[in-house]
Amino acid sequence: MMSENIRTLIQSEEISLLSREVEQDSREAETFFREMLKQGKGYPDVLFPFSVLLHCSGRQEESRRYMAELVKINDHYEKYKTARTCMESGDRHPPEMSGYPQVRFLALSEQVEKHRDLLERSFFKGELAGEYYLILGRIAQTEGRWRRAFLYYVTAFFASAKKAELLLSLGQLCYAQGELSLAGEALREGYSAHPEHEKIGLELSYVESELGHFDRARELLHVIFESHPDWPDVAYRLAEYYFSENDVGKALDYCEKALTVNPRYYSANMLKFRLLMMKEDPELVGEFIQGIADDSLAGTFRIFHAMKKEEPKESVFALLEKVPGLKDEMIEGLWDDVVRSVSSNYLKGFIRFLQEMKMITEEEALAALKRYIG
Amino acid sequence: MSINDFQLTSMVRRVIVSLGLQTALLDISVINGVAYIKGKIERQDVAVMRIRRDYYYSEELIQEKLSHEYRSTLEALDRQIRIMPGIRGAVYKLKGWERRIGKGWVRIHGES
Numbered sequence: 001m002m003s004e005n006i007r008t009l010i011q012s013e014e015i016s017l018l019s020r021e022v023e024q025d026s027r028e029a030e031t032f033f034r035e036m037l038k039q040g041k042g043y044p045d046v047l048f049p050f051s052v053l054l055h056c057s058g059r060q061e062e063s064r065r066y067m068a069e070l071v072k073i074n075d076h077y078e079k080y081k082t083a084r085t086c087m088e089s090g091d092r093h094p095p096e097m098s099g100y101p102q103v104r105f106l107a108l109s110e111q112v113e114k115h116r117d118l119l120e121r122s123f124f125k126g127e128l129a130g131e132y133y134l135i136l137g138r139i140a141q142t143e144g145r146w147r148r149a150f151l152y153y154v155t156a157f158f159a160s161a162k163k164a165e166l167l168l169s170l171g172q173l174c175y176a177q178g179e180l181s182l183a184g185e186a187l188r189e190g191y192s193a194h195p196e197h198e199k200i201g202l203e204l205s206y207v208e209s210e211l212g213h214f215d216r217a218r219e220l221l222h223v224i225f226e227s228h229p230d231w232p233d234v235a236y237r238l239a240e241y242y243f244s245e246n247d248v249g250k251a252l253d254y255c256e257k258a259l260t261v262n263p264r265y266y267s268a269n270m271l272k273f274r275l276l277m278m279k280e281d282p283e284l285v286g287e288f289i290q291g292i293a294d295d296s297l298a299g300t301f302r303i304f305h306a307m308k309k310e311e312p313k314e315s316v317f318a319l320l321e322k323v324p325g326l327k328d329e330m331i332e333g334l335w336d337d338v339v340r341s342v343s344s345n346y347l348k349g350f351i352r353f354l355q356e357m358k359m360i361t362e363e364e365a366l367a368a369l370k371r372y373i374g
Numbered sequence: 375m376s377i378n379d380f381q382l383t384s385m386v387r388r389v390i391v392s393l394g395l396q397t398a399l400l401d402i403s404v405i406n407g408v409a410y411i412k413g414k415i416e417r418q419d420v421a422v423m424r425i426r427r428d429y430y431y432s433e434e435l436i437q438e439k440l441s442h443e444y445r446s447t448l449e450a451l452d453r454q455i456r457i458m459p460g461i462r463g464a465v466y467k468l469k470g471w472e473r474r475i476g477k478g479w480v481r482i483h484g485e486s
Contacts, residue, residue: 142420143420206384243405244379244380266401266403267401270403334463337405337406
């Protein structure tokens with residue numbers, strides 16, 4: 001169990017073991033990022049961890065070169081500019097003992113305090129060192145080495161005294177393992193200390209919604225949306241929330257907000273289509289379909305819209321033929337909510353027509369009739 | 375209270391995170407109990423990088439090993455989504471992959 005894995009108190013022996021294996025983990029991480037760079041994956045952001053790894057492994061010149069390349073591309077990102085400054089100044093600014101914020105989660109402050117001398121002897125300190133241990137922790141996490149990831153995150157906190165980063169990383173570690181209450185504890189503490197940290201807020205909103213704390217999730221999403229109306233995922237999550245609350249008007253409003261930023265947003269288009277079908281206004285649906293940038297999606301919606309308007313079966317059939325795969329999705333029941341919005345009489349005739357045209361078998365026709373007509 | 379779409383989307387997202395897939399490359403939602411996942415399936419982890427490193431001499435072998443790795447991930451994803459209470463189906467629109475009835479996950483050539 002993950003909870004046991006991180007709830008177990010930190011032992012001196014494991015800190016010593018970790019310090020002996022940092023170099024090896026660092027070499028493997030370097031190979032990993034070098035390979036990513038070679039493939040162009042995650043470029044240019046991958047330059048950041050790669051450069052930090054090189055810096056902390058003593059290859060300052062090479063690391064500065066990569067960081068300079070990154071800052072040249074992303075000159076507006078404060079984190080990268082700070083890292084470059086730290087690299088140039090030698091990163092000689094470790095946190096003072098009095099500068100450590102209190103972390104209540106798993107009594108981590110007390111645990112760090114207990115091992116302070118050993119940590120001081122075993123690890124680097126400073127802004128970049130903090131980033132370095134966070135990177136090693138994330139790599140350990142992708143390999144499923146949870147305890148090691150946990151220890152690296154705590155070491156990162158010791159190195160740079162960044163409470164928000166520690167709690168976000170631990171929250172994500174617990175979340176990935178399905179330890180939702182632990183994830184909630186870590187992220188709530190992080191959010192209450194740093195409400196301006198949007199990543200914590202967004203992550204926490206997912207945890208809260210999964211825990212069934214819908215009001216709390218909605219509040220968080222509203223706060224994030226206020227500062228980031230240009231984040232379509234946040235607008236869409238609000239649309240989903242209001243749809244689940246049967247508030248069609250608000251759901252539609254947030255769907256439109258998401259689509260304003262990204263008109264090709266698949267989920268937002270899917271939800272908006274359903275919301276408009278519920279409004280029983282064929283003209284509105286028609287206009288919406290007309291404006292969809294994705295031809296395949298527009299083609300699918302046109303079929304259901306034509307069925308709803310009870311257009312001649314032959315023309316709906318012709319439309320259906322143009323969208324391979326949709327028939328199977330309908331048989332699987334994936335469009336049930338939309339199909340049910342079509343009148344029973346029309347549907348009955350249409351199912352029989354599909355059978356006559358040999359698009360579906362008699363067995364499939366009977367199953368469809370039973371399912372939709374009863 | 376029954377599980378609603380808002381909650382189910384979080385659950386689906388968590389499965390995706392737990393499998394090491396990049397959520398930033400995916401559009402994830404649940405509408406009326408049907409999960410929709412669209413975008414690109416990509417894992418940036420040590421296992422995937424090792425394949426590229428260990429079989430650097432043959433692109434064909436790399437693709438074969440990666441396909442095997444990704445197929446297992448997609449099978450786990452689909453299995454875990456379908457057993458969620460409240461989910462009645464899943465639609466995938468994934469670049470380079472298609473789920474076919476009776477055949478499972480099939481790699482579509484010409485798409486990376």
